[in-house]
Amino acid sequence: MKTTIVISYFEVDDDGATLLGQETHEDISSALLPGQHHARVFFVKEFAGLSHRRWEVLHVTCLGPQGAEPARFQVYLYRIFSQTQEVYFKQSKQQPGAQRYLRKGTLVEVDYGHVPSLATEQGTRREVDGYNDTRQHGEMHKRRLAVVVNMTPNAVQVVPATSVFPQNGGKTFFEIDPGTLARLSFYGSSKKQSWVICSMIETVSFARILPPESLYTERGVKKSGRSVQYPVALSSRETKLLDDALLHSVGVTDYAATKARVANLYPQLRRVEALEAQVVALRLQTQVHTELEEEFRVLREVAEALANRAGLRLEQEIKEHMEIKELLAANHQAS
Template sequence: MQTIIIRYLESVVDGEGKISHVLVGAESYEGIKEALIPAMPRPKPGKVPHPVFLTKCFADIDHHVWRLENVTAELTDGQPPAVYHVYIKRHDISKEEFLYQTLKKNPATTISKLLRQGTLVEVDYGFVQQTARSTAELKTNKRYMDTLLDAEMHKRRLAVVVKVISKNLIQVAPITSQSAADGDRTIFKLEQDTLDKMPRYKHSGKDSHVICSMLESVSIQRVLPPTSYFKNTTGRNPNYGVALSRGEIRTLKESLVHAVGASDYVPFNEVVLERKSVQERDASIVQLNEQLAAAQAKVDELMAIERMAKRWTEEMGRNFAEEVEFQHDLDREDGLK
């Protein structure tokens, strides 16, 4: 007996702007009490819900990425099967090139040449699903540990590369518009100059915060470059040219130390800065000693001149103090003092 039917309907706009829904495919379950289907996001108060995308390949349609628009459910005469309608719209991915595709196209290019610590990327984490029950109820997928669960990192979002682990795997810290709690040193805010390199984030009107407490290793098949300004235009630069500033990288390292609970240890960059400060002080001391030696040599020379002047004054039968005062008077007349 059929228990669940899932119908996928594409939203199509005609020349007059009218929207119709065309059935593009269906899934039928027999003897199954619940099945996983896409879930509409639950927006937070005052927030716009984020878009949800799904991958689905239908016969005779050369397209596989769709934007979710709505999900409805009903029972026929109050009896199974439960019929679910999933409304979808085509999403253009013609200008998107994921990291694995870039590396495949350019065998001479390695992942380490494209990415380093601090490089900004976008990561397709995927989306939290829900369960469609034979009773036409929509429930959470909390028992399906083989899928993304609520509260886990999800959707496509900006992220910072922390480490290149292998040719197929990188470690990233995700970025969110949510501000950090007071005293949370595992999160830091990106500089506006960094956001200005990417039109979407430059004009969003939102701050962006790096969440070092949610480090994750992701496949390069989830990674693509963010839309940025390059070659006098905007687009996804396959050379991954957007990165944190040096100051932000120092802050990233400090936040990573706090994220792993090692805040009792002095961060390496602080050791480097202290060492540099000591070297600068040592160089200053050397310079001051050289200046002191030069001044001492000048004093020794003047003292020798003074002794010679006293000897000459004595030999000429004159008073040294009076001769010095006479010279001061001459200097004042000549405007030397």
């Protein structure tokens, strides 16, 4: 077998560059390299004897194959020093009550990963076209601030934030209030604006979620760091903006107007319900009247039959009875 590609990794510090390790590829025509973009690139690599795993990529050099020699690539790394411990949600979720910390509107950081590049056996670098199992250009990448939309038993739905104003986002994004960002140590001190891009909602693993550095109070003591209780969340106003932007991202553009129309219909609905109650009452009254009329008809027939047997005229008897009743009433009033 022929050695075709060798990738060497160096740590850069004040004393120069120290070889950390290297990968040798035999009969492989291309291999993954850390990508290089306009933004800073971070990637994870474990080296024997080192506990450090997350590195910043400073630059990558390419040396084409010389005769029978393989193509050589040198990756220069910088060790990232963090004053706060990084605990991913996959590690902390086992703690009692941890699941309730990630709720709608909670601010988190997400390690989306980076878009790699390809080292070729010719000693060149190219895009990762065809390597569809990796992050691609146009997809969200790097570690960034995000907002929780929903949580499932095994994953979290999030929408990412960016400091670059979304030019073509329409109503599918909104700005995080500076007061909310001020509660985050890094993002608040950067003085940069942050916009949440709701059109890029994504389901990510617990292994990608970690708390952002924030200013918080624990047992009455003010602290700064990564609290596994995820204390910073959107305000109620921002949560409404989140809902509106999510609706626009799925094409529901008239939800607010429809909701207002429905709200205006409630008083009319209550009036209709009141009228329906009146109709029911009138129907009951009509039924009672009908029953009384039937009873009256039966009594009249009985009275006419009795009057005929006695040789009397029912109508005449009724008239005389009413006249006597009126006369008695008049005399009662006069006295």
